[in-house]
Amino acid sequence: MNEGLGLGLITVEVCDYGSLTVQHLEKIARHPEVAVMNYDCLNVCGMCSLKPFAIVNGHRIFANTIDACLEKIEKKINEELDMLQ
Numbered sequence: 001m002n003e004g005l006g007l008g009l010i011t012v013e014v015c016d017y018g019s020l021t022v023q024h025l026e027k028i029a030r031h032p033e034v035a036v037m038n039y040d041c042l043n044v045c046g047m048c049s050l051k052p053f054a055i056v057n058g059h060r061i062f063a064n065t066i067d068a069c070l071e072k073i074e075k076k077i078n079e080e081l082d083m084l085q
Helices: 023-029 066-084
Strands: 010-015 034-039 053-056 059-062
Touching: 010 023, 010 066, 023 034, 023 066, 053 066, 059 066
Parallel strands: 010 034
Antiparallel strands: 010 053, 053 059
């Protein structure tokens, strides 16, 4: 596990073996409210080999492509931020 950046009001977790990596999330990680964390395994057996995915505040976000997944992640982050305000 690597330590994330940001305040951590919203956590985005990715698996080391998945197609979606911390590098893909660099833009998202710039938000001060967001902590991006990567783990050896997220215990969502097989998901990392099927589609790009991440867990945002406990919610699985996945799509057929990395770009589509990133869009869904950003949407979920915005929803979470709206709920905090």
